Amino acid sequence: MIIEVTGDDRGVVVRDTDDLKRLHVEYRAPATASQRTLTDSHLCAGVDDNGANIYADVLRQVAGSASEPAWHRNFDAMLGYAEGKGWYDPQTRIIAVHVVTNADVAH
Numbered sequence: 001m002i003i004e005v006t007g008d009d010r011g012v013v014v015r016d017t018d019d020l021k022r023l024h025v026e027y028r029a030p031a032t033a034s035q036r037t038l039t040d041s042h043l044c045a046g047v048d049d050n051g052a053n054i055y056a057d058v059l060r061q062v063a064g065s066a067s068e069p070a071w072h073r074n075f076d077a078m079l080g081y082a083e084g085k086g087w088y089d090p091q092t093r094i095i096a097v098h099v100v101t102n103a104d105v106a107h
Contacts, residue, residue, distance in 0.1 A: 001014060001019055001063060002023075002026055003024070003038075003054065003059075004026045005025060005026065005029060005038050007028050007030075007033070007034075011041065012037060012043060014062050014063045017071075018071070020074045020077070023097055024098050024099065025038065025051070026100045027101045031101055035048075038052055043055060045092075051096055051097055053094045053095070053096055053097070054094065054095045055093065055094060055095075060072070060075055079095070
């Protein structure tokens, strides 16, 4: 799953929602503008040069389908994996996500 920060009026878009084996933020605009856009989004609890803190419940809501129980089980499994790596805090329900800049993204 990819949280894409665009340089246009779409702002923040979650794509590849069925790929729960990966999760990162992609900046498609300059980093400073992307950080501002992500900070203003309902997904983000905070952002800095090293990554973004994403609200898991909001991500689930915007990316998941309520009619697909298997997707939600897989999302929970992703959170469990992230927790084991220290990337997810079940108390705050925040996921630490790394950021890929537009220079790093394959076009």
